[in-house]
Amino acid sequence: MTADRLLVAVFAWPVADVLVRWGAELGFRTVVVEPDGERVPAGTPDLVVRSFAELDRELAAGTADVVVTDHHRDELGELLRDALARPARWIGVMGNPRHEGPHVAALTALGVPEADIARVHRPIGLDIGSKAPAEIAVSTLAGLLADRNGRAGGFAHPG
Template structure:
């Protein structure tokens, strides 16, 4: 087999002949939930440093989570994994107080996002509320916690890499 004249580092990583580039990526899952467990497990495999936050001390203790939002910066993606929790607004407000790269809330896009009313009631500015993504992830019809985690992480990776997600790929030699 002839040597590849134009080696692709991504191929080398995929074939295990090169280590993946390490980044300072951080994934914060808010609220201990089944989806959060898969997000953190799969996120670690993708090179994220993972953090679980749950403001309920009992739940946090049971899950090994922090009770307060850590310092967030432009390397941090935040995913709120339960839009039914009473603390939704406070947790999002705390995340929005930082320059996180991306903040999103899981939820069915056919239903209004409860985060808007919760943040409005807390006096959060509309331009900050607009930073919150909902729905999150790629539209693959996910229903189970592992599927939701995969769709969410795929969406984060597509967004981080400035890609539309899905099966749109540039054609070799095209413009």
């Protein structure tokens, strides 16, 4: 495990809580970006920042994985635009893969180039049928680790 790995969970949400706790166990430095101070859980303000601008120094290395945990928030487009403007290693949005993610329309409306929109991964994580926050977090973290290690994830192993 190396200290240069940063996991940024966007929006204080039950999945973000698990990502932050378990991500730390997997060697990530963890932080939550939550622009709405009313949504920050009690006892966690040291893990929460309000914007990507507060993370510029940490993101400069290009080793951060950004995971948007709630694709229904009004701030989705602005926060993704801000993440895309920085050298994040990987950016993904949770959501149902059977529907186009609302991030596409939100980013298009903000004038974000198509090539940048295409950098946003969706769906994310391993396909394990996740429903509960902890299951979604496990799937997401396993997918991030597989990607970081150059692996496809899942049970198919090269011969």
